[in-house]
Amino acid sequence: MTVLANSSLGKGKRMSFDIKTAGPAIALILLCIIGFLLNPAFLSEGNLTNLLTRSAFIGIIAVGATFVITAGGIDLSVGSMAAAIAGVMIIIMNSAVETLGPGLATVLLGCGCSIVLGIGAGWINGMLTTKGKIEAFIVTLGTMGIYRSLVTYFADGGTLSLDFAIRGTYRPVYYGSFLGLPIPVWVFIVVAVLGWFLLNRTAFGRYCTAIGSNEAVAKYSAIKVDRVKTMTYVIQGLCVSLATIIYVPRLGSASSSTGVLWELEAIAAVIIGGTVLKGGYGRIGGTILGALILTTIGNILNFTDLISNYLNGTMQGLIIIIAVWLQRGDWGKAKAKTN
Amino acid sequence: MLDGQSSTTLVLEADRISKSFGAVPVLFSVSMGIRAGEVHALIGENGAGKSTLMKILSGFHTPTSGRILFDGEEAILPPDGGAERLGIVLIHQELNLAEQMTVEENIYLGRELTRNGVLDRETMRSKVRGYLDDIGLDISTSARISDLSIAEKQMVEIVKAISRNARVLIMDEPTAVLTEAETALFFRQVEKLKKTGVAVVFVSHKLSEVKQIADRITILRDGQWIGTKDADALSPDAMAQMMVGRELSDLYPPMHEVDVDAELVLEVRNLYSSSVRDVSFDLRKGEILGFSGLIGAGRTAVFEAICGLAPIESGQVFFEGRETRFASVAAARDAGVAYLTKDRKAKGLLLDKQMRPNLTLFALPKFVRRFGIDTKAEDKAMARAIRRFDIRARDPKINVGDMSGGNQQKLLLAKIMETDPQVVIIDEPTRGIDVGTKQQVYHFIAALAAEGVSVVVISSEMPEVIGVSHRVVVMRDGQVMGVLTGDDINENEIVRYAAGLKREGRG
Ligand SMILES: Nc1ncnc2c1ncn2[C@@H]1O[C@H](COP(=O)(O)OP(=O)(O)OP(=O)(O)O)[C@@H](O)[C@H]1O
Ligand SMILES: [Mg+2]
Numbered sequence: 001m002t003v004l005a006n007s008s009l010g011k012g013k014r015m016s017f018d019i020k021t022a023g024p025a026i027a028l029i030l031l032c033i034i035g036f037l038l039n040p041a042f043l044s045e046g047n048l049t050n051l052l053t054r055s056a057f058i059g060i061i062a063v064g065a066t067f068v069i070t071a072g073g074i075d076l077s078v079g080s081m082a083a084a085i086a087g088v089m090i091i092i093m094n095s096a097v098e099t100l101g102p103g104l105a106t107v108l109l110g111c112g113c114s115i116v117l118g119i120g121a122g123w124i125n126g127m128l129t130t131k132g133k134i135e136a137f138i139v140t141l142g143t144m145g146i147y148r149s150l151v152t153y154f155a156d157g158g159t160l161s162l163d164f165a166i167r168g169t170y171r172p173v174y175y176g177s178f179l180g181l182p183i184p185v186w187v188f189i190v191v192a193v194l195g196w197f198l199l200n201r202t203a204f205g206r207y208c209t210a211i212g213s214n215e216a217v218a219k220y221s222a223i224k225v226d227r228v229k230t231m232t233y234v235i236q237g238l239c240v241s242l243a244t245i246i247y248v249p250r251l252g253s254a255s256s257s258t259g260v261l262w263e264l265e266a267i268a269a270v271i272i273g274g275t276v277l278k279g280g281y282g283r284i285g286g287t288i289l290g291a292l293i294l295t296t297i298g299n300i301l302n303f304t305d306l307i308s309n310y311l312n313g314t315m316q317g318l319i320i321i322i323a324v325w326l327q328r329g330d331w332g333k334a335k336a337k338t339n
Numbered sequence: 340m341l342d343g344q345s346s347t348t349l350v351l352e353a354d355r356i357s358k359s360f361g362a363v364p365v366l367f368s369v370s371m372g373i374r375a376g377e378v379h380a381l382i383g384e385n386g387a388g389k390s391t392l393m394k395i396l397s398g399f400h401t402p403t404s405g406r407i408l409f410d411g412e413e414a415i416l417p418p419d420g421g422a423e424r425l426g427i428v429l430i431h432q433e434l435n436l437a438e439q440m441t442v443e444e445n446i447y448l449g450r451e452l453t454r455n456g457v458l459d460r461e462t463m464r465s466k467v468r469g470y471l472d473d474i475g476l477d478i479s480t481s482a483r484i485s486d487l488s489i490a491e492k493q494m495v496e497i498v499k500a501i502s503r504n505a506r507v508l509i510m511d512e513p514t515a516v517l518t519e520a521e522t523a524l525f526f527r528q529v530e531k532l533k534k535t536g537v538a539v540v541f542v543s544h545k546l547s548e549v550k551q552i553a554d555r556i557t558i559l560r561d562g563q564w565i566g567t568k569d570a571d572a573l574s575p576d577a578m579a580q581m582m583v584g585r586e587l588s589d590l591y592p593p594m595h596e597v598d599v600d601a602e603l604v605l606e607v608r609n610l611y612s613s614s615v616r617d618v619s620f621d622l623r624k625g626e627i628l629g630f631s632g633l634i635g636a637g638r639t640a641v642f643e644a645i646c647g648l649a650p651i652e653s654g655q656v657f658f659e660g661r662e663t664r665f666a667s668v669a670a671a672r673d674a675g676v677a678y679l680t681k682d683r684k685a686k687g688l689l690l691d692k693q694m695r696p697n698l699t700l701f702a703l704p705k706f707v708r709r710f711g712i713d714t715k716a717e718d719k720a721m722a723r724a725i726r727r728f729d730i731r732a733r734d735p736k737i738n739v740g741d742m743s744g745g746n747q748q749k750l751l752l753a754k755i756m757e758t759d760p761q762v763v764i765i766d767e768p769t770r771g772i773d774v775g776t777k778q779q780v781y782h783f784i785a786a787l788a789a790e791g792v793s794v795v796v797i798s799s800e801m802p803e804v805i806g807v808s809h810r811v812v813v814m815r816d817g818q819v820m821g822v823l824t825g826d827d828i829n830e831n832e833i834v835r836y837a838a839g840l841k842r843e844g845r846g
Binding site for chain 2: 197201202203206207209210213214216217218219220221222223224280281
């Protein structure tokens with residue numbers, strides 16, 4: 001006597017929902033149009049591949065950050081983690097040249113180390129927040145400082161440079177391409193697809209969302225909350241290590257200024273994409289668009305004299321605030337309906 | 340202050356109020372007049388629109404059509420609790436306290452007393468102490484809300500409302516989480532308020548309670564106004580009938596006897612954990628074991644320890660004859676033991692998600708096919724659960740937090756049953772559920788037991804424990820005071836054990 005879904009309401013809801021999810025995509029398209037109007041070279045193939053390659057670092061890290069944030073956590077250490085991993089990778093590869101030679105073996109060793117370090121660093125962040133019961137913000141603020149000072153220490157305040165012999169072997173990982181797309185873009189695509197599947201189609205993804213939405217409910221629903229939360233940091237660490245692997249051959253060096261503010265860019269990409277900062281709702285697709293939007297802004301400023309390049313941060317900041325403000329409007333509406 | 344005549348003047352009146360959420364109509368031209376100095380009960384099935392009407396009367400929702408009259412004049416109530424300044428206070432069904440703040444801070448939230456621009460904590464503290472003592476609530480004024488039990492939180496809400504000098508006090512299921520003793524205390528406050536001319540409106544599914552305290556009763560069914568009657572003119576049975584629109588057969592199902600030599604599924608020996616001391620009991624296959632006692636007697640703690648939600652300090656648990664200690668809720672679930680929490684808002688359901696992910700969350704591994712979640716199977720499970728538990732949501736895509744309380748409870752039950760457990764522990768199975776649904780739940784529990792599932796029913800509602808259980812364990816202060824069987828299962832005996840007047844010899 002009561003039931004019966006009302007179809008018109010369902011439709012109305014879906015429409016408004018679509019506008020909300022489409023927001024980042026619309027923003028990106030608008031940016032591209034603006035870019036094209038300012039300088040048609042913006043849409044040249046060369047510039048587009050460059051743009052995609054640049055966004056790969058932040059994008060890959062942001063995919064990991066989407067998991068952490070969806071599960072109600074935060075990871076501030078990713079930028080320093082990338083720098084520290086890059087430093088250690090370079091040291092290890094340089095010292096392996098003598099025994100293994102400057103070939104593939106050395107590069108693989110370096111990449112292997114990167115992955116082990118990334119997973120380990122993520123695991124430490126995870127264990128400290130779950131078993132140690134310290135807020136994620138504090139834990140990762142701490143590890144952020146530690147990793148940053150470690151690179152500075154390894155580089156003795158200067159720059160760690162990759163042995164020139166290895167650079168040749170390693171170069172293609174950043175500069176090479178496959179089927180017309182640069183390797184970093186392929187890595188970005190693979191990470192994005194896997195991340196999307198993991199968050200939207202697996203029990204693990206559902207658990208992340210549940211924990212971010214209400215941890216007590218998750219616990220009473222037989223979810224191993226600590227384990228899942230730790231896993232999100234491990235995923236984050238893994239993403240950082242992948243980003244580092246494709247970043248190192250770009251400059252072939254690491255210093256205390258490597259990866260500075262990457263954590264904020266990654267978090268910004270996640271939030272612009274529509275993931276809720278306090279957890280419980282995550283969107284990988286949005287995150288990817290968010291990363292593209294951030295890179296596009298910088299790229300457009302490079303292309304035009306209208307606004308100084310130094311105002312890149314200002315533009316990014318404005319976009320972040322506007323994006324969140326738009327989302328807030330939507331959430332406000334949803335709130336008004338509740339209660 | 341008030342003479343007899345003014346008790347018939349209407350303070351607040353709903354005049355042909357209709358309300359729709361989106362395109363879904365929820366209330367149809369409902370009228371309700373509230374008099375000063377009366378206790379007016381509002382009853383109806385789950386989803387009848389009671390909470391919605393209460394929210395409209397206090398300005399939290401705006402009606403789609405119809406008028407609100409305040410002191411006889413048409414009024415548009417200020418939104419978001421602003422009506423408190425007019426003296427209309429609503430206590431929500433879902434409690435609204437700042438969890439991290441203290442009792443005192445919550446009670447004075449938004450109208451803190453100051454002296455020379457500085458918080459006057461001394462006065463606030465002593466006033467709050469006075470209120471707490473009046474209502475007989477034995478908690479510290481500086482206790483954090485998050486550390487209180489639900490009943491205590493409810494009482495704090497009531498104190499908060501009383502302290503606001505309300506002219507109209509509207510309460511949505513205030514007694515749902517209270518024990519009988521607490522309810523009695525609470526009613527004493529209501530009587531006091533009533534004498535001072537406050538109009539008290541409350542929603543309740545406990546019809547005997549309604550009969551006891553209400554002067555007038557308004558009945559809603561499916562968003563329609565069915566009638567407003569003097570409480571003297573209605574028996575609880577008549578109320579139930581008006582609510583459901585049909586005659587209700589027996590509330591409790593016929594008892595299916597347990598095989599005397601049915602195997603023991605769960606044996607607990609000398610269990611100690613936080614607020615549980617030396618608890619032992621047995622549970623047979625197909626048995627319904629009631630757990631009675633006052634709130635805080637440690638009943639929930641016993642089962643949280645058994646199900647891996649809290650650490651066991653010492654003692655033994657045998658499951659299906661083998662000593663077991665479930666390390667996690669997942670381990671308990673996989674073995675076939677499921678616990679349904681009494682705190683459905685905070686621990687039971689994800690309020691900002693839809694029904695489907697909530698339904699399958701507990702049994703999610705069952706829905707995994709080759710890494711991914713099988714959403715088709717989820718949909719099927721959802722359709723099945725809606726049928727089996729008669730879950731009514733006018734819009735299936737609604738967030739669970741927007742569903743009526745009773746339907747949330749049914750969804751929670753469905754969620755737990757998704758794992759097909761062998762032992763189900765249901766903590767307060769009918770909290771916030773209407774009579775018709777209560778009957779469904781009791782019959783459901785009986786049917787489960789008849790199929791060989793063992794059910795533990797923890798309940799603070801005495802008639803419920805008595806009505807459904809084969810045996811009743813009574814607890815007090817974390818200890819088992821006695822186990823009642825057969826004719827000994829009656830209110831008198833339970834109360835004597837629960838109050839500590841009687842205790843079984845131990846051996
Ligand atoms: N914010 C909302 N958006 C959409 N539908 C809503 C909203 N709030 C309530 N409803 C719907 O309105 C109907 C009436 O709900 P209401 O909460 O008033 O019932 P109730 O009588 O209080 O029930 P209960 O006894 O279970 O608490 C339900 O079908 C519910 O799903
Ligand atoms: Mg209600």
